[in-house]
């Protein structure tokens with residue numbers, strides 16, 4: 001059967017069965033993304049007012065965190081000049097106030113939990129319970145309608161309500177995203193490619209501040225769930241990771257006791273100590289999702305430098321090197337499922353077998369292509385609108401290598417006691433949006449797999 005037929009049949013089966021999936025618990029990060037499209041004149045006036053000389057100083061070297069307006073503007077110039085993304089914590093209240101008054105063009109749901117809650121609950125209709133560190137009115141408005149819940153109250157009064165019904169008016173956790181197109185010019189700077197600088201006015205998510213209900217009543221909250229996805233631990237550092245890690249472990253113990261499969265969405269974690277600690281607890285998870293950069297970074301802390309280098313050496317990423325890396329990770333940690341995604345193809349290495357694993361990947365790839373094509377997926381029927389996006393040609397060579405080395409057939413092979421599922425993805429040539437596409441892929445594949453069981 002050709003890939004297009006496999007895609008079509010996987011989608012039909014997931015759509016027919018997705019309402020069988022019970023509540024999915026999502027923790028920990030939710031925030032508000034405030035997007036500002038930079039304008040040359042506006043920025044030049046602001047730089048002039050803040051003091052050009054000081055601003056230019058920070059355009060040379062990024063500060064560790066932002067404590068003043070010149071640091072903010074300098075950091076934006078740093079990003080523009082290099083065409084590189086950067087994200088810094090904004091410490092000072094007066095700079096936060098400055099950013100607020102500067103304003104935004106668009107507000108979007110931010111944080112992996114927020115994005116997945118809107119996709120699973122708001123688009124697929126799969127009920128979710130979300131951890132939202134601070135639920136302000138602005139934050140609440142960014143949740144779609146649908147079976148999206150947050151726990152409210154305590155003891156016998158603990159109930160699940162839609163975020164809009166929570167009405168506690170807590171703080172705003174805003175990530176100010178300053179976007180510029182390729183070729184954007186200001187002073188002597190010109191952007192070699194489009195990108196963004198992010199200033200986070202957020203005291204909660206970077207430190208993984210966990211809500212009291214989730215500290216004290218996690219048993220009761222988890223009793224409602226059938227699956228769980230954890231994410232948002234990537235900003236932790238050697239200095240602040242111990243407290244959150246202890247809570248995460250306690251949560252994992254409770255979830256394990258209840259037999260709830262948990263997926264870890266592994267975003268890039270710069271701090272090596274923290275990354276090592278995650279590898280140390282990976283065996284408590286059913287599943288983990290990562291891309292090539294993240295897999296290479298994990299290989300690095302496992303002492304597998306040669307394989308880490310191989311993972312970043314070619315485009316498309318060498319599938320044999322990826323398989324070897326996944327096998328090492330699975331054997332070392334005991335995690336049951338590893339979902340790898342890269343531009344062009346996905347893998348799932350599982351210690352269980354069945355075509356449904358591959359079919360869930362196909363559903364996820366269709367969802368990712370729909371997201372790239374449409375910008376926003378409004379309902380599950382939008383997903384099928386990506387059927388006309390062609391399957392990536394570059395992945396042909398990848399498929400051939402897998403057939404040769406592992407005798408793969410229809411995207412499934414047996415490798416060292418594991419099942420390896422492979423799919424070539426559909427790539428949208430001119431994407432409308434790729435924000436949160438990794439979260440779309442991982443949550444669709446994980447939940448899709450349980451819909452097909």
Ligand code: ADP
Nearest residue numbers: 291341342343372426427428431436437438439
């Ligand atoms: P992010 O953190 O931005 O979500 P990830 O690396 O986690 O980034 O996810 C990006 C993934 O999105 C890639 O691995 C690729 O599979 C997919 N992707 C990127 N661009 C496109 C596109 N134009 N069409 C389809 N899929 C895409």
